[in-house]
Amino acid sequence: MDESLLVDDNMVVSLAYVLYVDDEIADSADASDPLDYIHGQGYIIPGLERELTGLKVGDKKTILVDPVDGYGERMDDSIVELERSLFPAEYEPVIGNSLNLQDDQSDQVFTGYIHSFDDSVVRVDLNHPMAGKILKFDTEIVGIRPASAHELESGLHQHDCSCCGGCGDEHSCG
Template sequence: MIKEGSKVKFDYTLTVDGKTADTSAGRGPLEYVHGAGHIIPGLEEELTGMKVGDKKTVKVSPEKGYGKVLPEAIRRVPKEAIGGAENLKVGDMVGASNAGHTFRAVVKEITDKEVVLDFNHPLAGKELTFDVEIKEIN
């Protein structure tokens, strides 16, 4: 039975807005330590007490998933501050670093002088649906 400190392997399919966003199919089960904060809180809570072979569909709210969309995480950046800005398109993913931390952002808008970048997690503000099957517990 899954409890604090259990090493768990599980298969999953993540559905967001009716589309498959991620799956362990073809890659093998995801492995994590229960209670260590390796997976989002809403999913971890729902896996507590499950046994090998158990299957479950779990709905996770944004608050217990990747959080709400934070307006302060959307930034307007001068085009000249971004290398290769002339090649960017809306929807592109770009990387940035600050004080040794690397961040990813999605290009939301491009004007003559600026690029609007969204540093929110791509799944922020989304309800997540996980179909899980527990494969192994140690």
Template sequence: MQAGNDKVVSIDYTLTNEEGQVLDTSEGRQPLAYLHGSGNIIPGLEQALAGQEAGAELAVEVAPKDGYGERDPSLVQPVPRSNFPEGADVPVGAQFQAQTPNGPRLVTVVEANDETVTVDGNHPLAGQPLKFQVKVVEVRDATAEEKEHGHVHGPGGHNH
């Protein structure tokens, strides 16, 4: 069976950056299972996996536009310190969910002083080319419930 729309694809993977630093891996964990065609993984990786069968091993390079997008400078913004609880520790590198006009967004603190806290709403991997080593472990038909919900359910059904 080949990976394609409405198939559940399970993969083992290692993600590295251009310098070869491991950013994420399924090693030591269960394979990552996703519903192909539902936008559950980055587009460039999903495109490379289309048509693959269990046992396939491939190296995939994903350009930023097909990964987490290009960096958007407008997503780096100073926020008045007064928007945070008084005395709150807001260290550089801290991440939190901010409410935006487009819904919740994960932001990272990139600078902080007594007056402002500068946050970056870009994904931490935005603008970076990504390299995946992938092995397709299994491809199966999605259940009707998985297709309806748009994601894979674990053993025993969904838990949301």
């Protein structure tokens, strides 16, 4: 591993982190199973990506991300009511469960979270669960390497490459 490499655009970064939201651990990845992503491609939230730029392997940094650079501000008008008749008769909503919804005009698929429900409607919150929250990341860079042409074209895939003999540019197994 080239320890002179810096976190920069088009580099595959292996990141160990602990994410705290409201002083509680919300997510983590340790050095033995880090988050691997291509820097500068929008795979992680902007505030975190910006603060990691320029770090090198072994660097540790505590990063606070404001909502505007994380999952956005919470929008109170983003709770929609869906008629129960839109759901199968046997469907039992559970508060907090996610739903994949599709916009009829744009065909865009997005995730909502069940906020509340009664006999006639299911109220779905379209805000991300961490919207409006300050995010605290304790981070450590555990690896950096240039992304391959294939990774830059199709994204970084974390899977077992034994089906095709490795993850070179000839990668063909999905």
